[in-house]
Amino acid sequence: MTAQRDYDALVQRGLSLDLTRGKPSPRQLDLSDDLLKLPTSYRAADGTDGRNYGNLQGLAELRELFAPLLQVPAGQLVVGGNASLALMHDTVVHALLSPVPGAARRWVEEPEITFLCPVPGYDRHFTICERLGIKMVPVPMTADGPDMDVVERLVAADASVKGMWCVPKYSNPTGVVYSDETVRRLAAMPAAAPDFRIFWDNAYAVHHLTDTPVELADLLALAAEAGNPDRVFVYASTSKVTLAGAGVSFFGSSPANVEWFLRNTAKQSIGPDKINQLRHVEFLRDPAGVEAHMRKHAALIGPKFELVDKVLSERLGGLASWTSPKGGYFISLEVPHAAEVVAKAKAAGIALTPAGATHPYGKDPDDRTIRIAPTYPDLDELEQAIEGLTVCVRLVAEEHGLA
Ligand code: PLP
Known part of the structure; x- marks a missing residue:
């Protein structure tokens, strides 16, 4: 023995x-110490005063900076507070209470709502579902992403399947990156529910460990090409880029979904923290930064x-x-x-x-x-x-x- x-x-x-x-280590957080000295100006690129209320969608210069990194056109990005998890939670709540584009009714009026959950996956996605009474159906992960034969079958057969969680790049916890074929099938697969949504949590979009970053196919564009323009909700944040407790988060989607999202969040907030947004633009500068x-x-x-x-x-x-x-x-x-x-x-x-x-x-x-x-x-x-x-x-x- x-x-x-x-x-x-x-x-x-x-x-x-x-x-x-x-969590990032203290030494990783130190890399962003200069953020604490910024911004040097409270004026946004359009001349507005970042100290005041307003600009629910977030500063255009920050959206432009992250658009290519997140594969979402700047006009279709929304900047949130520090937690993308809050954006995910709130999107589900909005869908429960206000019909998403293409929905016959609010999700809360459906007899049952089901989300597909690739496993192993991120526990906090699952706790959102548990809290909001959404049934979860596990789908096995493969080296190329979720088993798409299973996903296609469930999504096509069952109109209660309204959502699916995905961490498409360097997935939590497996590190798997979805293959081009997986992304293409997610974009194009027929869905029984006209209001089916993929929650594309691209939390690790820029978090490479090697000098040869892995490329991810562009789900938002592919879904639009396949005739499913409203299928995708994209999320990301700078929690593990700058400061986990004081970064900025992003929601991206089709123009119709963004309009729906902003219409709902307008009831929650008169505008986000634009000083933090300015700070991030000054600190990170551009995609190369x-x-x-x-x-x-x-x-x-x-x-x-x-x-x-x-x-x-x-x-x-x-x-x-x-x-x-x-x-x-x-x-x-x-x-x-x-x-x-x-x-x-x-x-x-x-x-x-x-x-x-x-x-x-x-x-x-x-x-x-x-x-x-x-x-x-x-x-x-x-x-x-x-x-x-x-x-x-x-x-x-x-x-x-x-x-
Ligand atoms: N999504 C995934 C896949 C994560 O692993 C994490 C944190 O571990 C988050 C979201 C949390 O992101 P945020 O800090 O933006 O709420």
């Missing part, structure tokens, strides 16, 4: 380490991803499998009896995202997926935490006679 001996020694060390947080800034992030977090990959390879060999993403914030580790591994790690002072969190209703039917968030701890803490995690994986495997 060497695994038991290693585990006892691990517990003896009395660690207190945290791998749950998909964003890309240069993101290379600095990659230099800080790339070694963390490499370290996790190295330790897992050395210690787990054939006992587990894991992803080696080319961008984003997470690694997905697949092990037997994930819940037991997470519990053992917790008892040894290593906090992991609860097993099951990557699935709707917190239920991973195969009990396999553990999400690793390597960005926040420093390299030394990360190494201790991943080594400790591998001890737990080996112990659980041994207890089940798998090793």
Whole structure:
């Protein structure tokens, strides 16, 4: 029982380490310190005073800066507050209360609303559905994105399927990038519900870890070409570009959807924080400025991803499998009896995202997926935490006679 001996020694060390947080590290936040000295002027490009009410859609210069990065024309982008998650939540609420373009009625009047949820996926998408009474149907992920045979079948057959969550680039937690073929099929597939929407959460659009950024096909344009112009809601933010607690977020869609969205948000707000928008324009300047800034992030977090990959390879060999993403914030580790591994790690002072969190209703039917968030701890803490995690994986495997 060497695994038991290693585990006892691990517990003896009395660690207190945290791998749950998909947060930028303090050193990453330091990269944006200059934001705190900006803006140098409160005048927007159109001469308006950023200190005052108004401009619900957000400053044109900021929308123009992000339009090419997010594959949304500037006129079809809306700038929100710091949390794109709030935009996603509010879009669903708006759709429940005010019919989206093409809908026969408000979603709240439908007997049942279903969202497709590629798994493993982002737990906070699932909690929005749980809160708002939306039924979730899991769809398996492949190396190219969600299994499109399953998606096409469900969307075509069931008019209660009104939505689908997608993290198309460097997905949370697998790091998968949707292939061109997947994007093309999402754009063109027939839908039983005329008001079916894809929630395209492009949270990691510019978050590359390598010098060869992966390209994502343009869903908004492809959907319009396929005759489904209103199918797509795009989301993104600078939470992991500048400051997670003080960035800017984006909603992008067709002209009709943007008009619908702004009509609804006009009841919530007289206008966003344009001083923060000006600050971001001055700091990031242009798309090349964003890309240069993101290379600095990659230099800080790339070694963390490499370290996790190295330790897992050395210690787990054939006992587990894991992803080696080319961008984003997470690694997905697949092990037997994930819940037991997470519990053992917790008892040894290593906090992991609860097993099951990557699935709707917190239920991973195969009990396999553990999400690793390597960005926040420093390299030394990360190494201790991943080594400790591998001890737990080996112990659980041994207890089940798998090793
Ligand atoms: N979407 C995904 C896929 C995420 O992983 C995260 C954060 O981890 C968010 C959205 C949260 O974004 P925001 O900070 O803009 O609310």
